Structure formats: structure tokens, C-alpha cells
Amino acid sequence: MSPIQAAPQNNDSAAQRPAEREFDPQRIKALNEKYRPLTPEQRITELYRDFEPSQVMLTSSFAATSAFLLHVFSRTAPHQRVFFIDTGYHFPQTLEYKRKLTELYHLDVVDIRAEDWKHEFTLKDETWKKDPDFCCSINKVEPIYALKQNYEVWASGLMRWQTEHRATLDVFEARNGIIKFYPLIDITREQRDAYIAEHQLPFHPLVAVGYSSIGCTHCTVPGKDRSGRWNNSPKTECGLHL
Ligand code: SF4
Numbered sequence: 001m002s003p004i005q006a007a008p009q010n011n012d013s014a015a016q017r018p019a020e021r022e023f024d025p026q027r028i029k030a031l032n033e034k035y036r037p038l039t040p041e042q043r044i045t046e047l048y049r050d051f052e053p054s055q056v057m058l059t060s061s062f063a064a065t066s067a068f069l070l071h072v073f074s075r076t077a078p079h080q081r082v083f084f085i086d087t088g089y090h091f092p093q094t095l096e097y098k099r100k101l102t103e104l105y106h107l108d109v110v111d112i113r114a115e116d117w118k119h120e121f122t123l124k125d126e127t128w129k130k131d132p133d134f135c136c137s138i139n140k141v142e143p144i145y146a147l148k149q150n151y152e153v154w155a156s157g158l159m160r161w162q163t164e165h166r167a168t169l170d171v172f173e174a175r176n177g178i179i180k181f182y183p184l185i186d187i188t189r190e191q192r193d194a195y196i197a198e199h200q201l202p203f204h205p206l207v208a209v210g211y212s213s214i215g216c217t218h219c220t221v222p223g224k225d226r227s228g229r230w231n232n233s234p235k236t237e238c239g240l241h242l
Pocket residue numbers: 087089127128131132133135136137139140215216217218219238
């Protein structure tokens with residue numbers, strides 16, 4: 001048993017978690033039929049008509065092209081708070097990019113992170129080398145799990161072309177006790193690039209040196225699309241969206 005599992009502070013294990021909320025599949029189907037023909041801006045506008053604004057949670061990784069989603073939200077729903085998962089392993093350039101976008105788009109950004117003792121465990125254990133799923137679970141999935149209990153909808157910037165899993169997604173899905181909302185899901189890479197060029201959005205500084213997808217320092221190398229993430233490993237997702 002690992003120190004994490006044995007430690008008495010671990011009071012949020014799966015066995016102790018409350019039962020996850022369930023959502024009517026017919027409601028999700030109707031939402032998808034309504035939102036599918038809309039643009040990302042229209043989808044975000046409609047979201048606040050169909051849901052209480054206080055029930056909407058937005059996350060951003062402030063990664064390669066996060067400016068796209070943040071720019072759309074800042075123009076369409078400037079009141080929306082943005083949560084950033086601070087794994088403690090980000091590139092300094094990511095933190096600088098976050099500061100820049102926050103200032104540029106007047107964002108209300110709140111950092112969330114793992115409990116200190118859990119993060120420290122992964123640091124000493126170098127968990128990302130031996131069990132990256134466990135490391136992501138501690139530093140990304142658990143902090144979000146605690147947060148999402150307070151919300152009904154979770155908005156994020158996933159696009160279908162990014163991974164095989166994402167290629168299967170619709171605008172809405174009910175997953176793990178929350179309604180996921182992907183306003184950019186059907187945006188192609190070309191459309192994304194055109195939007196970025198048209199609005200002169202700043203790229204993450206590491207894009208200029210060959211990074212296309214940017215996560216933690218330990219698990220990111222330069223590469224096309226998401227090939228630089230968990231390089232030499234079958235892992236393609238951190239688990240947040242699975
Ligand atoms: S991406 Fe790597 S370092 Fe970051 S939380 Fe996951 S396994 Fe750990």
C-alpha cells in the first residue's frame with residue numbers, strides 16, 4: 001500500500017465519495033440538438049439562459065492555444081470565473097502566459113491544487129515516472145472532483161481533432177456527475193488558427209519552439225498536436241475528461 005493510500009488524511013477516497021448525480025439522457029439529447037447548429041459564441045450565450053450562471057464552472061490549462069476559449073468567454077460571458085489547476089509542475093512560461101492572458105482579457109482566475117501533503121508525496125516519489133495516471137489523479141483529478149460538486153455544468157475547450165476520445169464527443173455530455181459543455185468541440189484546427197490570426201491572440205511562448213500541446217514539465221516534450229504529451233507512453237489524457 002502506498003503512503004498515499006495509508007495516510008489517515010485521505011478522506012476523499014472513491015468509497016467515501018457521495019453518489020454522483022445523474023442527468024436525464026433526454027435532456028442531454030435535447031441540449032445537443034439545440035446547440036449543435038450554433039457557433040461557439042451563440043452556445044456560450046445560450047448556456048447562461050439554460051443554466052444558472054452560478055452553476056457554470058470553466059477550467060483552462062493556459063496551454064498552447066487556450067487564448068481561443070478564454071477570448072470567446074471574455075467577450076461573451078465576461079463575468080465567468082476561470083479555474084486553473086496548478087499541478088505544481090507547470091513550465092514557468094505557462095505561469096507567465098496565464099498572467100498575460102489574465103491581464104489582457106480581465107479574467108477572474110482562481111488556482112486550485114492538490115492538498116500539500118499529497119503533492120509533496122508525488123514530488124518525492126517522482127510518481128510521474130512510475131505511475132503517471134496516479135500522479136494526474138492526485139494533482140489534477142482530485143482537486144477538480146472537490147470543486148465540481150458545487151456546479152452543474154463544466155465548460156472546457158476540447159476539440160474533436162485533438163484525440164481519438166475527443167473525436168467521439170458532442171457539445172454536451174453527462175459524465176461523472178456533471179454536465180460537460182464543449183463549445184469548441186466541432187472547431188477544426190484550421191478554424192482555430194483562423195480565429196487566432198483574426199483576433200491576433202497570443203500563443204503560449206513554447207509554441208514558437210516546437211510545442212503543440214503543453215502540460216507539466218515532466219510529461220511534455222516538443223511535438224505535433226498531442227504527440228509531445230506523455231511521450232513514449234500510451235497515455236493521451238490526464239483523466240480530467242475521462
Ligand atoms: S501531467 Fe505528469 S507531472 Fe503533471 S500531474 Fe500528470 S503525471 Fe504528474
